[in-house]
Amino acid sequence: MTITTAPPEVRPGRRVRRTALLLLLTLPGLVWAVIRLFGWERGPLVQVVAFTPYAAAWSLIPLVVALLARKWLIAAVAALTAALLAGAVLPRAIPDSDRGPAGGVPMSVMTVNMFIGAADPADVVRLVREHDVAVLAVQEFTPQAAAGLEAAGIDALLPHHALADEIGTTGSGLYSRFPMTDQGSRRGDGGGLQDGNLQVYATIQPPGAGPVLVESAHPLAPYALAAEDAWRADLEALPRADQGGTPRLVLGDFNSTLDHAPLRELISHGYRDAASATGDGLIGTWGPYDGVPIPPVTLDHILVDKRLGVRETQVHGVAGSDHRAVTAVVTLPPAS
Structure with a gap:
């Protein structure tokens, strides 16, 4: 009988933890982008939403990590988040015609x-x-x-x-x-x-x-x-x-x-x-x-x-x- 051990990088538990970590990095940005898009800031979020330009910069980090990890679905969510936040923020840095x-x-x-x-x-x-x-x-x-x-x-x-x-x-x-x-x-x-x-x-x-x-x-x-x-x-x-x-x-x-x-x-x-x-x-x-x-x-x-x-x-x-x-x-x- 031959006993094999899966390499650490492919162990299911570790994959699940990595996926969960990526989701924790990505989903708050998506929620932030939706709140900003629809103007839903209320209560403590009124102060928080003032820092949206920093959230837009942060949104690139989970996108890059998801792409490197080949987590394509999470990468798609991260890309959507980054696009929504960039669309809100970047026009301010581009002179109007x-x-x-x-x-x-x-x-x-x-x-x-x-x-x-x-x-x-x-x-x-x-x-x-x-x-x-x-x-x-x-x-x-x-x-x-x-x-x-x-x-x-x-x-x-x-x-x-x-x-x-x-x-x-x-x-x-x-x-x-x-x-x-x-x-x-x-x-x-x-x-x-x-x-x-x-x-x-x-x-x-x-x-x-x-x-x-x-x-x-x-x-x-x-x-x-x-x-x-x-x-x-x-x-x-x-x-x-x-x-x-x-x-x-x-x-x-x-x-x-x-x-x-x-x-x-x-x-x-x-x-x-x-x-x-x-x-x-x-x-x-x-x-x-x-x-x-x-x-x-x-x-x-x-x-x-x-x-x-x-x-x-x-x-x-x-x-x-x-x-x-x-x-x-x-x-x-x-x-x-």
Whole structure:
């Protein structure tokens, strides 16, 4: 009688374990891709889905492993997962062929979250000067930040302003090179947990162009499960672009990435995301935070009415802030 022993690599138990491990590597990515595709993020998934670009990069690992292991069915699932996530993420890294009108009046705009007023005002003013910024939107704007910007010389560059500074994280403001009209502010939904964030708005009149409505956006962050409804309500309350009315720019800290369905829904109403349009949409604007090694995510956006053009965008570090400033050069239609 001859007794044979199967080589370890072909033992059924080991094959099953390898297959199970590959499935454990692959299926979470597929679930993530489906949630992102259909906008099903709820509860803790609201925060998790912000990291979809990292999940997209990770999805290549189980695909390669499955191909090397010749697990064809799992490889097919992994390939589908990678394709779904790539389709969601990669367009942000590819400049759009249509960025709106190329001709017209160029205007540089900038948004920065001042991190409860701790951002270095001189650094903010330096960016305004170096990038010829004509409209500046600020969030987490405190009386200390307002005084600091004034002392750093903001009024010499942007003499017109609509300010709603408050102690804490709720203040907001707009500074402009051009005259403002109809300025005001509205308070978002704090969800009963805190005061809602103030969001300043105004109409500006650049020379040679028609009027433009500008708003400094700051929806409540979904920092806790109890804040989710207020976060959604704040995004829902942001103005849609009225194609029959005055063109709009909405810029600020949206506490949302392009992987969040409520922000995509807002953009679908007549806007384009400036950074995504120029292929810079994967540059992180927030994180790490408070010493925690959180991978950077893109929470700060400049939403541009589709009747306006987008020429270029940039992201800049700001001393003292956990957010980065975003600048964009937009093109305004000439006055008729």
